[in-house]
Amino acid sequence: MNLISEVLINTRNFLLSQTKDTRKKIGQFFTDEQTALYMANMFDLSNYKGKIRVLDPGTGTGILSAAFIEIAIKQNISNIDLVLVENNLDVLPILKENIKLFKSLKDIKISVTLIEENFITFQSNSFREKTPSRLGQFDYIICNPPYLKIPRNSEETINMDEVISGAPNLYFLFMALSIHNLFDNGEMVYIIPRSWTSGAYFKKFRNYIFDSASLSQVHLFARRDKVFSIEKVLQETIIVKFIKSKMTDIVTLTSSEDNTFSNVITHQSSQKVLVQGSSKYVFLPTSSEEIQLLQRIGKFNNTLPKLGMRLKTGLTVDFKNKNRLKNQAEKGTVPLLFPFNIDNGRINFPNKNKETYQYLLPTNGMKQINKDYIFIKRFSSKEEKYRLQPAIYLCEDINTQFISTDNKLNFIERIDKRPIERNIIFGLFVIFNSTYYDTYYRILNGSTQVNSTEINDLPIPNKNDLKHLGQLFKQSQNFTREFSDNLLGDILKS
Numbered sequence: 195m196n197l198i199s200e201v202l203i204n205t206r207n208f209l210l211s212q213t214k215d216t217r218k219k220i221g222q223f224f225t226d227e228q229t230a231l232y233m234a235n236m237f238d239l240s241n242y243k244g245k246i247r248v249l250d251p252g253t254g255t256g257i258l259s260a261a262f263i264e265i266a267i268k269q270n271i272s273n274i275d276l277v278l279v280e281n282n283l284d285v286l287p288i289l290k291e292n293i294k295l296f297k298s299l300k301d302i303k304i305s306v307t308l309i310e311e312n313f314i315t316f317q318s319n320s321f322r323e324k325t326p327s328r329l330g331q332f333d334y335i336i337c338n339p340p341y342l343k344i345p346r347n348s349e350e351t352i353n354m355d356e357v358i359s360g361a362p363n364l365y366f367l368f369m370a371l372s373i374h375n376l377f378d379n380g381e382m383v384y385i386i387p388r389s390w391t392s393g394a395y396f397k398k399f400r401n402y403i404f405d406s407a408s409l410s411q412v413h414l415f416a417r418r419d420k421v422f423s424i425e426k427v428l429q430e431t432i433i434v435k436f437i438k439s440k441m442t443d444i445v446t447l448t449s450s451e452d453n454t455f456s457n458v459i460t461h462q463s464s465q466k467v468l469v470q471g472s473s474k475y476v477f478l479p480t481s482s483e484e485i486q487l488l489q490r491i492g493k494f495n496n497t498l499p500k501l502g503m504r505l506k507t508g509l510t511v512d513f514k515n516k517n518r519l520k521n522q523a524e525k526g527t528v529p530l531l532f533p534f535n536i537d538n539g540r541i542n543f544p545n546k547n548k549e550t551y552q553y554l555l556p557t558n559g560m561k562q563i564n565k566d567y568i569f570i571k572r573f574s575s576k577e578e579k580y581r582l583q584p585a586i587y588l589c590e591d592i593n594t595q596f597i598s599t600d601n602k603l604n605f606i607e608r609i610d611k612r613p614i615e616r617n618i619i620f621g622l623f624v625i626f627n628s629t630y631y632d633t634y635y636r637i638l639n640g641s642t643q644v645n646s647t648e649i650n651d652l653p654i655p656n657k658n659d660l661k662h663l664g665q666l667f668k669q670s671q672n673f674t675r676e677f678s679d680n681l682l683g684d685i686l687k688s
């Protein structure tokens with residue numbers, strides 16, 4: 195009997211009986227066969243001593259367990275204690291059919307416990323109290339968790355404060371609990387969105403997971419439309435393997451075009467290089483050049499705040515202040531700068547090609563002193579070549595006491611609001627205009643938004659180096675990416 199094929203036939207029948215909307219409400223999407231087998235193959239089963247305990251939380255129809263069993267048989271494992279947790283009443287009858295298939299296997303002895311409960315609330319009490327869970331501990335956990343945003347006051351969030359910084363999502367609560375469920379040196383493989391690797395919302399979760407476990411492997415897909423599920427899922431998805439041990443530092447980075455897993459490319463790096471800064475961002479490089487870039491930029495000890503500066507989001511939300519927008523300067527108005535005022539690294543104001551009103555009758559909170567700034571666009575489109583699009587703004591560019599900034603534009607200023615030294619302005623332009631920083635940022639953040647928390651955490655050169663870069667820039671006034679790369683390249687390689 196081909197176990198996975200049988201499970202898949204049952205899964206397809208179940209899909210025909212359900213609407214996608216019903217399943218979407220509980221975050222139910224099924225893993226395809228190749229992905230399930232690839233995930234199961236990521237475990238190291240060679241340390242096996244006697245019976246192994248395996249957990250598949252959010253089991254669905256059991257495809258991941260089936261894949262695990264197939265791989266375990268190939269590796270001559272003879273005895274598995276399998277625990278399944280699933281609380282969706284619709285899928286349980288199919289799962290029970292599939293459990294019968296598991297138990298009927300001749301080559302392996304499998305005992306199955308099905309827990310028809312909510313995986314989180316069933317044991318979150320023990321998570322908070324750091325006591326053993328009611329489910330017990332496991333050698334291996336394989337999971338495709340529900341992807342579902344939940345309100346901060348949902349019952350699933352009770353007891354889970356240690357990992358929740360902002361808007362919770364079931365997927366990372368599943369992961370945190372699974373770490374809790376592992377034996378020391380136990381392994382878990384999860385297929386999840388990439389979102390947890392960056393951003394302030396996941397900071398506590400990242401701290402928890404890296405305090406308790408080590409990242410051992412990450413698999414990336416080049417084509418996000420072709421992954422993971424029998425169905426279309428648009429989230430950027432990755433597969434991760436964690437080991438509950440602080441001893442391992444080597445991370446294997448694999449990538450494939452899609453879920454056929456043909457021509458898998460493999461690199462290795464150290465967790466110290468991939469997990470950087472106090473926010474524990476996880477960088478996901480796909481080439482040895484990118485790994486080298488992470489090492490080089492990761493060596494810088496400064497950040498904008500450490501040098502007394504900060505990137506902020508523009509102060510004015512234009513669509514909420516339509517009645518304050520004017521098409522020409524009037525008494526009391528200030529220039530309102532938009533992303534479209536950025537032109538080749540400088541500011542073009544007003545942009546005559548735009549019909550948008552570019553003057554604002556500001557409230558106090560919308561005004562800022564007219565001084566030198568670095569602006570960085572907050573959004574870029576997928577088609578644009580560069581994620582980081584900076585511009586130099588000098589106070590003499592517009593003859594005015596105050597300006598304002600649209601909130602789709604970021605700006606850098608000193609925390610004490612005094613003007614930034616001009617050579618530092620130029621030096622900052624060089625680093626944010628370089629393809630080195632553009633690539634670095636892209637490795638960190640899969641989305642097209644330039645996020646202030648992340649820019650404020652970026653390692654940057656020290657003040658003297660920034661001034662030096664600024665002086666060289668000033669002499670040439672060359673705004674090309676290539677020139678910025680040449681200047682910064684000398685510092686990065688030194």
Ligand SMILES: C[S@@+](CC[C@H](N)C(=O)[O-])C[C@H]1O[C@@H](n2cnc3c(N)ncnc32)[C@H](O)[C@@H]1O
Pocket residue numbers: 220221222223224225251252253254255256257258279280281282285311312313314337338339340341364
């Ligand atoms: C993304 S699906 C994955 C199903 C299956 N493991 C697979 O890979 O095809 C997540 C599953 O978790 C179940 N689920 C959602 N919330 C749950 C919870 N709190 N406790 C247990 N199961 C849950 C859903 O019903 C769904 O079957």
